[in-house]
Amino acid sequence: MIRLQGITRTFFVGGQAVHALAGIDEHIRPGEHVAIMGPSGSGKSTLLNLLGCLDRPTSGTYTLDGREVGSLGESELTRVRRHLIGFVFQSYHLVSRLTAEENVELPMIFAEIPRGERRRKVKQALEAVDLTDRADHRPDQLSGGQRQRVALARSTVMGPRILLADEPTGNLDSSSGAQVLGLLEDLNQHGLTLIVVTHDPNVARRAQRTLVLRDGLIVRRLQAHEIGNTLPFEDLPSEAAATPPDSPPQGEEGSVEASPAGSES
Amino acid sequence: MKGTDRLRFALQALTRHRLRSLLSLVGMAIGIAAVIVLTSLAEGARRYVTQQFASIGTDLLVVLPGRTETTGAVPGNVGVPNDLTLEDAESLKRSIPAIEISVPLTMNTETVAQGERRRQVAVLGSTENFLRVYSLEVGQGQFLSTQDAARGGSVVVLGAATARELFPGENAVGKVVRIGSWRVRVIGVLASKGAQLGINMDEIAVMPVATTMRLFNRTSLFRILAQLSPQVEADETALQVIEVLKQRHGEEDFTIITHDAVLSTFASIMNALTFALAAIAAVSLTVAGVGIMNVMLVSVSERTAEVGLLKALGAGPRQILGIFVTEAALLSTAGGLCGLAFGWSIVALTVRLYPALPASPPTWAVVSALVVSTVVGVLFGVLPARTASRLDPVEALGKG
Numbered sequence: 001m002i003r004l005q006g007i008t009r010t011f012f013v014g015g016q017a018v019h020a021l022a023g024i025d026e027h028i029r030p031g032e033h034v035a036i037m038g039p040s041g042s043g044k045s046t047l048l049n050l051l052g053c054l055d056r057p058t059s060g061t062y063t064l065d066g067r068e069v070g071s072l073g074e075s076e077l078t079r080v081r082r083h084l085i086g087f088v089f090q091s092y093h094l095v096s097r098l099t100a101e102e103n104v105e106l107p108m109i110f111a112e113i114p115r116g117e118r119r120r121k122v123k124q125a126l127e128a129v130d131l132t133d134r135a136d137h138r139p140d141q142l143s144g145g146q147r148q149r150v151a152l153a154r155s156t157v158m159g160p161r162i163l164l165a166d167e168p169t170g171n172l173d174s175s176s177g178a179q180v181l182g183l184l185e186d187l188n189q190h191g192l193t194l195i196v197v198t199h200d201p202n203v204a205r206r207a208q209r210t211l212v213l214r215d216g217l218i219v220r221r222l223q224a225h226e227i228g229n230t231l232p233f234e235d236l237p238s239e240a241a242a243t244p245p246d247s248p249p250q251g252e253e254g255s256v257e258a259s260p261a262g263s264e265s
Numbered sequence: 266m267k268g269t270d271r272l273r274f275a276l277q278a279l280t281r282h283r284l285r286s287l288l289s290l291v292g293m294a295i296g297i298a299a300v301i302v303l304t305s306l307a308e309g310a311r312r313y314v315t316q317q318f319a320s321i322g323t324d325l326l327v328v329l330p331g332r333t334e335t336t337g338a339v340p341g342n343v344g345v346p347n348d349l350t351l352e353d354a355e356s357l358k359r360s361i362p363a364i365e366i367s368v369p370l371t372m373n374t375e376t377v378a379q380g381e382r383r384r385q386v387a388v389l390g391s392t393e394n395f396l397r398v399y400s401l402e403v404g405q406g407q408f409l410s411t412q413d414a415a416r417g418g419s420v421v422v423l424g425a426a427t428a429r430e431l432f433p434g435e436n437a438v439g440k441v442v443r444i445g446s447w448r449v450r451v452i453g454v455l456a457s458k459g460a461q462l463g464i465n466m467d468e469i470a471v472m473p474v475a476t477t478m479r480l481f482n483r484t485s486l487f488r489i490l491a492q493l494s495p496q497v498e499a500d501e502t503a504l505q506v507i508e509v510l511k512q513r514h515g516e517e518d519f520t521i522i523t524h525d526a527v528l529s530t531f532a533s534i535m536n537a538l539t540f541a542l543a544a545i546a547a548v549s550l551t552v553a554g555v556g557i558m559n560v561m562l563v564s565v566s567e568r569t570a571e572v573g574l575l576k577a578l579g580a581g582p583r584q585i586l587g588i589f590v591t592e593a594a595l596l597s598t599a600g601g602l603c604g605l606a607f608g609w610s611i612v613a614l615t616v617r618l619y620p621a622l623p624a625s626p627p628t629w630a631v632v633s634a635l636v637v638s639t640v641v642g643v644l645f646g647v648l649p650a651r652t653a654s655r656l657d658p659v660e661a662l663g664k665g
Contacts, residue, residue, distance in 0.1 A: 054577055054658040075581055082579025093574045093662070097281040109270045110580045158579070 001162070001193055002028040002051065007060035008216075009046050020046040021057070022216035030161070033185070033194045035204035038213030039233055044197045045166060047213065051195060052085050052164045053077045065161065082111050086155030088184075090167035092147040094139040100150045101126060101135040107158050125153035129183060145176025152183055162193045169203060181206060201227050271584075275591040282564065286596060289560035293600025293638055294607055296553030300546035300634040301608025301626045306615070307542045309624025311535035315528070316623070325398065326364075326503055327522040328357075328489040328510070347514045348485030351474065356513060357489065361505045363497040366394045371477045372487040377423075377470055378443040379431040386427055388444060388470045390477025398490045401466060406438035406453030409473055413452075417475030421449045425457040426467035444470065447480055499523045543630070550634075553600070554641035561593050561649035572653050573662035582654040589653050593646020594639060601638030605631065 009021040020043045028034055038044050049055040050062060053069055062069040065084065072080065087093075094103050101122050108118045126132050129149035139147055148168060155163060165184065169177035181203065188194040196207060204210045205227045212220035212232050222232055279286045330349045351369050358367035371390035376383050389395070392414040396403070404425060413420055421444065428437040428451070437451045449472070458466045478484060493502055503521045511517050565572070572585055580588075612624050 049658075052577065054573075054662070078576075078579060078581035081577060087577045089662070093570070093577075095571060095574070097277055106575070107578045109267075109274070110575070110578060110584055112267055154578070 001030040001065060003063040005061045007057045007062060009050060010058045019216050024218060026218060030193055031191050033188045033207045035207035035210040036197045036213060037204055037210055037232055042213040043216040044213055048164050048166055048197050052087055053080050083158060084161050086160040086163045088151050088155050088165040088168045090170040092151045094147055094151060096139050099136050099138050100131060103150055104154045104157050107154060111158060121157055125157040129153045144172050145179060148172060148180050156187060163187060165196045167197055201229055271587050271591050274588055275595055278592055279595060285560055289557050289596055290600040290603060292556035293553040293597050294604035296550040297601045297604025297634045297638050298608035299549040300630055301605060302611050303542040303546050304539060304630035305612040305624045305626040307539040308627045309622040312623045314531050314535060324493040325524045326491040326499060326506060328506065329520050332518060332520060347518055349489055349519060350484060350486060353510060353513060354489045357491055357506060357509055360509050361502065363494055363502045364491045365494045366492045368392055368394045368398050368490040369474050369486045370488040370490060371474055373481045375445050382431050384427060384430055386468060386470050388472060388477060390472050390474035392474060395471060398492055401458055402456040404454045404456035405436060408453050414473045417473050419447060419449045419476060420452045422453040422455060422471045423451055424455050424467045424469040427470060428454040445480060499525060550637055550641055554645040557593055557597055557642050558645035558648060561589060561646050565649045565653040569656060570662060572656045573658045576658035585654040586650045589650030590643055590646050593642045597638045597642020601635050
């Protein structure tokens with residue numbers, strides 16, 4: 001489903017090269033449930049954006065469903081995002097002026113699905129997250145858990161193959177969080193590839209496996225039973241964490257060459 | 266994204282930011298209202314002038330003494346122009362069949378007094394045909410008769426305002442007024458007509474032309490007005506007039522104005538005025554457009570996170586562009602329509618207050634104002650919309 005080979009992503013902040021991803025190799029099979037953990041600035045979100053085709057790697061190849069993402073044009077990327085990928089965010093990202101059902105309808109409007117079919121699918125999607133009675137409420141009239149469930153309905157209404165969730169339970173109390181996680185797992189049971197970025201070991205433990213990121217590299221690959229109650233990166237040696245983010249890690253020549261700013265110094 | 270969906274989405278976005286939308290809408294509306302009002306006034310002025318000319322007939326030749334155009338004459342060869350005389354006026358009528366009537370005209374300013382009341386009035390000397398050439402009517406009494414004109418009797422016909430001021434609340438007909446040192450009998454009062462070709466016909470006094478020549482001790486005429494027979498070429502007749510007068514004067518020391526020439530001169534002046542006003546209006550439209558651009562720019566930067574989200578949800582750059590351009594177009598069109606209504610009511614109010622000014626918005630102004638408002642809105646909306654469509658979804662989402 002997803003194959004990453006030597007993925008780097010370099011940003012330039014005030015003329016300085018920042019290597020958010022420094023060489024990622026990974027394979028994620030269809031229907032897998034994968035968690036991504038790591039301290040802030042470790043590259044989790046950058047990786048998620050790359051996986052979601054919101055961003056392109058500086059170097060390396062990303063193959064999604066047999067297609068090489070780097071070679072796709074803007075309109076093809078848009079189509080991939082539209083049909084293959086669903087997003088769920090920590091802060092829901094609902095459009096506040098639109099009702100729950102209008103928010104869920106939005107991706108189908110961009111896909112130019114006929115109105116009648118849209119109605120039907122919106123109804124189904126809201127039913128699936130048990131919010132039929134809140135269809136005409138705006139986000140500010142909904143609780144956090146309800147908002148995240150609307151966002152979940154929106155992310156799955158196009159029937160994507162992959163669901164990318166960035167701290168989906170980060171803003172929720174435990175019971176709402178459990179409800180959202182339950183829904184995510186249901187979807188995963190039905191064959192949806194699920195990738196969850198999280199800080200919460202309890203969330204990570206429910207994934208089949210967990211990737212631990214640090215300084216733009218995967219430093220650990222853990223099975224669910226290997227995750228304890230502490231964060232799986234707190235025991236790592238601290239020198240790596242002390243490395244300033246703008247100085248590239250040792251042995252990552254590829255990413256240095258890819259940054260024109262690096263040659264100036 | 267289908268048109269109706271885009272429209273709905275844009276409308277929802279606009280109604281959410283009510284105040285901001287309203288402000289830019291007002292900006293656009295003022296721009297359009299300015300176009301409508303300014304062009305209406307210019308159009309009103311143009312029609313007013315045209316009406317003025319229409320009231321004296323299209324078949325009129327005016328002869329005035331002296332050349333108004335400079336010619337390449339050798340210095341020293343230029344004499345003092347001969348006066349236009351009563352004989353000139355009569356000979357025109359005699360020798361040119363195309364001229365139906367020929368009306369001599371003198372004009373002097375003199376004090377007209379009745380008891381203690383005095384007025385400075387334009388005293389015109391003319392004949393019984395004066396009424397016809399200027400399309401005037403008599404209100405009370407009668408106008409100069411053929412005999413009055415021939416005899417040069419001491420009679421006067423007063424303009425409506427002059428009569429009212431000299432004889433407040435009284436009938437002036439039959440009374441005596443003093444013009445200069447002369448005592449003159451009022452035989453009639455003109456019906457009110459207002460200003461015409463720069464002369465306020467309500468504030469004149471008309472006497473037989475021979476009487477004014479004696480009164481002011483002059484033999485020269487101010488103008489000769491020649492009324493042409495119907496279906497006569499004014500230009501051809503003008504040439505004949507030039508021939509006759511040249512023979513009499515020995516040189517071309519007079520100027521002939523045809524109605525058409527005057528009208529076209531005025532028309533070109535009014536057109537220039539209209540275009541100047543349209544240019545001013547265009548500036549206000551541009552300002553309104555910049556206002557819309559500002560609103561859209563603010564809207565884009567405020568909604569960066571939303572743009573990122575829409576991209577994540579599968580909106581392409583073209584769709585994002587479409588959304589923001591549609592918003593701008595909606596704003597400017599709505600502003601245009603409001604401005605149209607606003608401008609129109611101002612014009613209606615003006616016409617109500619000054620009925621003499623036939624102001625009404627020209628069709629071209631209405632159409633172009635609406636077209637331009639939409640085009641300006643879209644053009645100025647495209648820039649921010651492009652900014653939006655090019656936003657990097659990752660950075661955009663990060664701001665949310």
